[in-house]
Amino acid sequence: MSVDPHPITVWHGSIRALASHAKEVVDGAEWAYASSLKYPRHRATVLASRAGFRRVVAQYVAVSPQHLQVTRVCGTCQRPHGPPKLPHAGYPALWTSVSHSGDCLLIAVSTLGPIGVDVEVVRARRTIAATAARCFTPSELAAWEEEPLKDRERTFYQYWTGKEAAFKLYGLVSHPRDIEVTLSRCGAAYARAPDGHDCWPLLSLAVGSVNVAHLCVPKQKHYEALLQTKFTAGAAGTTMSPLPIPVC
Incomplete structure (x- = not known):
């Protein structure tokens, strides 16, 4: 079909x-x-x-x-x-x-063109602060450390999935700090390329309370096309179902 x-x-x-x-x-x-x-x-x-x-x-x-x-x-x-x-x-x-x-x-x-998606289960990690210090840019780390302690675990994965999704789109980076992610409260965000010139929209995906996921697209017009698309959620099973996309 x-x-x-x-x-x-x-x-x-x-x-x-x-x-x-x-x-x-x-x-x-x-x-x-x-x-x-x-x-x-x-x-x-x-x-x-x-x-x-x-x-x-x-x-x-x-x-x-x-x-x-x-x-x-x-x-x-x-x-x-x-x-x-x-x-x-x-x-x-x-x-x-x-x-x-x-x-x-x-x-x-x-x-339309290349995309990147990443999902992670939010889980407790004793090394989360050390990983953030090693992999986040100074701006990311400062924003993450301003989060309330109760929110830092989930916010860490929001940054991480944004970086991974952008890496899958762009590909040519050698370290997580080469891509900088800026988050927003409404779910929309963006990732900046290593050269500082390209900026890719990120969309936070609703994949259950225990998961965090981001989709990265290369151009603003692709992001706008995505937000105009309406999906119907389906139950996960032996088939794959379209995921509902939240609109800010």
């Missing part, structure tokens, strides 16, 4: 549910790679992300998930764990980004 794609859509799904039915859609190479991993949790995550990607993207190119042509060759080690690419010349132009944490899988799809 094909879909009439919105310019940008973020899909969400359950790692556990998708992994339990992954064999229905993944190919032999994907199954073999997942089976080679030592820990069951890692195997489930790999299978879920492969299956979820196939179920989502197949709708855009009007093929069955099983027949979607995907390559994942790592440019460094040549193992099949790189970002997914669509090699088929007949497929429409699509840009994708994938992220997972805990039981949450997010897949962002754009017909």
